[in-house]
Amino acid sequence: MNLNQSNQTATHCDHLNLIALSNSFTLPLLSQQMASISLSFVSPIQVVSRSRTRDEPKRAKNLPPRKHNSKLKFRGSSFKAPPQPLAGCQATTYTRLPPKDDFSLEISEEIKLSECDVAKLNIENDPEHEIENLLSEGEDEEEEEEEKQLENNFGISYGRFDIFEGTAQHDSDEEEYDSEYEDSGKMVNVDDEDGYYEGELDVKEKGVPAVMRCFDRAKIYVKAGDGGNGVMAFRREKYVPLGGPSGGDGGRGGNVYVEVDDSMNSLLPFRNSVHFRAGRGSHGKGRMQHGAKGQGVVIKVAPGTVIREAGKSEVLLELLQPGQKALLLPGGRGGRGNASFKSGMNKVPRIAENGEEGPEMWLELELKLVADVGIVGAPNAGKSTLLSVISAAQPTIANYPFTTLLPNLGVVSFDYDSTMVVADLPGLLEGAHRGFGLGHEFLRHTERCSALVHVIDGSAEQPEFEFDAVRLELELFSPEIAGKPYVVAYNKMDLPEAYEKWSSFRERLQARGIEPFCMSAVKREGTHEVICAAYELLRKSKQANKEFEGPVNLNHVADMVQKQRSAAINEFDISHDSSSNTWHVVGSGLQRFVQMTNWRYIDSEKRFQHVLEACGVNKSLMKLGVKEGDTVIVGEMEMVWHDSTENSGPSKVKKGSEDSIRWPQWK
Numbered sequence: 001m002n003l004n005q006s007n008q009t010a011t012h013c014d015h016l017n018l019i020a021l022s023n024s025f026t027l028p029l030l031s032q033q034m035a036s037i038s039l040s041f042v043s044p045i046q047v048v049s050r051s052r053t054r055d056e057p058k059r060a061k062n063l064p065p066r067k068h069n070s071k072l073k074f075r076g077s078s079f080k081a082p083p084q085p086l087a088g089c090q091a092t093t094y095t096r097l098p099p100k101d102d103f104s105l106e107i108s109e110e111i112k113l114s115e116c117d118v119a120k121l122n123i124e125n126d127p128e129h130e131i132e133n134l135l136s137e138g139e140d141e142e143e144e145e146e147e148k149q150l151e152n153n154f155g156i157s158y159g160r161f162d163i164f165e166g167t168a169q170h171d172s173d174e175e176e177y178d179s180e181y182e183d184s185g186k187m188v189n190v191d192d193e194d195g196y197y198e199g200e201l202d203v204k205e206k207g208v209p210a211v212m213r214c215f216d217r218a219k220i221y222v223k224a225g226d227g228g229n230g231v232m233a234f235r236r237e238k239y240v241p242l243g244g245p246s247g248g249d250g251g252r253g254g255n256v257y258v259e260v261d262d263s264m265n266s267l268l269p270f271r272n273s274v275h276f277r278a279g280r281g282s283h284g285k286g287r288m289q290h291g292a293k294g295q296g297v298v299i300k301v302a303p304g305t306v307i308r309e310a311g312k313s314e315v316l317l318e319l320l321q322p323g324q325k326a327l328l329l330p331g332g333r334g335g336r337g338n339a340s341f342k343s344g345m346n347k348v349p350r351i352a353e354n355g356e357e358g359p360e361m362w363l364e365l366e367l368k369l370v371a372d373v374g375i376v377g378a379p380n381a382g383k384s385t386l387l388s389v390i391s392a393a394q395p396t397i398a399n400y401p402f403t404t405l406l407p408n409l410g411v412v413s414f415d416y417d418s419t420m421v422v423a424d425l426p427g428l429l430e431g432a433h434r435g436f437g438l439g440h441e442f443l444r445h446t447e448r449c450s451a452l453v454h455v456i457d458g459s460a461e462q463p464e465f466e467f468d469a470v471r472l473e474l475e476l477f478s479p480e481i482a483g484k485p486y487v488v489a490y491n492k493m494d495l496p497e498a499y500e501k502w503s504s505f506r507e508r509l510q511a512r513g514i515e516p517f518c519m520s521a522v523k524r525e526g527t528h529e530v531i532c533a534a535y536e537l538l539r540k541s542k543q544a545n546k547e548f549e550g551p552v553n554l555n556h557v558a559d560m561v562q563k564q565r566s567a568a569i570n571e572f573d574i575s576h577d578s579s580s581n582t583w584h585v586v587g588s589g590l591q592r593f594v595q596m597t598n599w600r601y602i603d604s605e606k607r608f609q610h611v612l613e614a615c616g617v618n619k620s621l622m623k624l625g626v627k628e629g630d631t632v633i634v635g636e637m638e639m640v641w642h643d644s645t646e647n648s649g650p651s652k653v654k655k656g657s658e659d660s661i662r663w664p665q666w667k
């Protein structure tokens with residue numbers, strides 16, 4: 001029930017009275033004072049301070065606060081800067097090969113290459129690489145031979161490699177990904193840390209080597225720095241009687257930024273660096289000294305990275321251009337010291353605020369390569385060969401399917417002004433859109449391409465079917481990708497079997513309104529025409545899209561957080577749990593106020609009571625029928641409601657406490 005319009009003219013017959021329990025407040029003297037406050041005042045009540053522990057995630061605005069009490073834990077000031085992501089290795093071209101260990105997978109379901117025409121033909125063409133042997137089991141000798149061959153090809157031994165079907169099942173054995181992450185040299189068990197991963201990371205591709213999974217996807221934790229606490233202090237100086245309050249404010253917490261780093265081309269660095277925490281602001285000091293700002297943290301990502309909040313589909317940020325920098329999470333505000341509370345009414349404020357907590361969240365990063373043209377085709381068609389011919393890229397080329405495991409980028413230069421980035425993608429099999437082969441993993445990298453080049457293996461038994469199969473896969477994966485303009489390049493024209501089939505292939509495609517190109521990538525013949533045609537498509541598409549480009553606000557996430565922070569304190573909801581006689585008062589403004597209230601200072605209680613009264617919480621509770629002894633939870637504070645017997649309001653709580661301790665009097 002929203003009680004925004006609750007009546008502000010509350011009567012002073014009932015109130016929430018507060019007693020700090022000794023486990024929540026560390027200063028025995030102040031506890032004593034507080035106890036005396038409540039006794040001198042109407043009826044006894046219990047207040048339990050319920051501060052979040054360090055690693056407990058922030059509760060959603062609409063969730064009722066937890067019922068369990070927890071001790072106040074103060075965060076240590078020794079902030080350890082999180083590890084920075086490593087810069088990528090090459091700027092324009094790379095072929096990353098997974099480390100050996102990543103290939104020791106459990107195969108969920110094997111796909112027989114014999115069912116795939118393309119693969120079958122390639123096997124026949126190349127008796128040296130008996131691919132069926134790759135899939136057969138129990139023939140150790142052949143496996144060893146094949147391993148040796150692979151070793152020779154790569155120069156590194158990668159063990160056995162199988163073709164598999166990617167499935168979306170939870171893989172509890174994958175310790176590497178979800179059990180332990182290295183954080184600032186300390187191993188953190190993510191499952192234990194805050195229970196966040198429970199059920200969150202359920203959907204994972206089984207059978208995909210970790211290095212491939214992490215190539216273009218990552219999950220990271222970010223936290224802006226908490227604000228430093230304000231302090232209560234009074235000026236005491238020789239010859240300066242009644243110096244007045246001099247407690248400084250806390251410093252603002254550090255911000256979290258995301259920046260596009262041109263030298264990065266994958267999200268692999270996030271495999272080892274998962275947690276990014278900005279520094280907290282320093283606490284204020286006496287003599288009106290304000291705390292220093294917390295150190296900000298900059299997360300560097302590759303161009304083309306899409307950022308979402310974990311578990312949500314809505315895109316928070318899309319960072320495309322090198323140098324783009326977005327303020328993601330602003331640090332918490334520093335708490336005010338008692339000098340800031342000085343007023344004509346109260347010249348001796350015995351109050352200071354806690355620093356505001358910095359927001360935190362888990363983010364999912366997804367890299368969609370920023371390439372102008374994508375080369376697609378069946379495995380072994382000659383895609384990598386084409387890229388190596390038209391650019392300076394040096395992808396691995398070999399005569400067996402799935403040589404390319406990760407996309408390769410290359411820059412094609414026509415002259416000084418006109419260049420384009422071309423991506424060579426892993427081969428596509430029939431069923432790729434459902435996860436067969438590797439193509440599914442990387443099909444989304446074509447989303448940002450303006451044009452596609454279909455490379456057709458001319459030596460295949462039926463090249464036209466190969467072309468149709470790839471087209472169908474693209475359409476099934478994403479009609480948007482299939483709708484992109486494309487060029488068809490019929491490859492391997494130097495081979496007689498390809499040369500023979502060219503004219504019939506050409507006629508059939510022409511009948512469908514497509515003008516194919518023929519080339520021999522190995523001999524570098526016909527490749528220039530293909531790439532010029534692709535560049536022409538790119539130019540046209542860029543011209544068409546120019547009109548839609550507009551300025552982008554990269555700081556809108558931070559703006560959203562700021563907006564939430566400035567939520568009015570009198571906007572709250574009250575829910576009632578009749579089984580435990582508990583009332584939950586939920587409102588982000590109120591919760592922030594409670595979090596920033598430092599209960600160690602005696603005036604804090606008075607201010608708290610006053611705010612509850614002024615913003616209409618007391619009145620609303622009474623209206624809803626709160627009874628003597630009911631528990632009322634506001635933010636992290638748990639209180640017991642007592643109907644007062646005399647006309648006393650929260651503003652009088654301080655009475656009596658002043659006598660118990662001698663404070664200097666100022667003018």
Ligand SMILES: Nc1nc2c(ncn2[C@@H]2O[C@H](COP(=O)(O)OP(=O)(O)OP(=O)(O)O)[C@@H](O)[C@H]2O)c(=O)[nH]1
Pocket residue numbers: 377378379380381382383384385386396397398399400401402403404405425426427428491492493494495519520521522523
């Ligand atoms: N004869 C001939 N062979 C070619 C030609 N182009 C590529 N090849 C060969 O075809 C084999 C596969 O070439 P790749 O460039 O690795 O093929 P790919 O499409 O990248 O293959 P995947 O990465 O496995 O999908 C290699 O042995 C190349 O030498 C060509 O024009 N003529």
Ligand SMILES: [Mg+2]
Pocket residue numbers: 383384385395396397403404424425426
């Ligand atoms: Mg390749």
